[in-house]
Amino acid sequence: MADIMRVEWSKDLVIGIQEIDDQHRQIVDYINLLIDSRGNDDRKVTEEVISELIAYTVSHFGFEESLMEKAEYAYISPHKRIHRLFEKRVREYADRFVNGEDVAEELIEMLHRWLITHIRSEDKDYGALVISSLDANPERERFLKKSFGRFFGDRGKGA
Ligand SMILES: [Fe+2]
Structure with a gap:
């Protein structure tokens, strides 16, 4: 089993929107959980982590998109x-894993490279606009709560 470095949270991953940063941190935790689960003999454990990671990331994307929409991000x-595209690719890996293929390491590498790069570039790009849109929103808390509920349901809170 190849040695894979855990993902370290670093300042350059911070967007400056608490909710988004917390969610990105949670995704990093899931990637690390996946890295740690590789040695497990029971593939079900890894399978479970992969499916939770996908569900959480899909919720996060929805939440993020609702903020970009509200801010009228170009x-x-x-x-x-x-x-x-990311969801599609990660689901393909998940299916291959469920079918018995040994793709955990490839998946981890893809998640690491892809997600972290995405946060550092594309997510950073909407940061300033979404921050000012939230600051200008008199119903900021209500909006965030509603959006959170819409995409995460009662899952993810406190995660
Ligand atoms: Fe994003």
């Missing part, structure tokens, strides 16, 4: 396309 369409 590049929301390409950003959404990137999210959908």
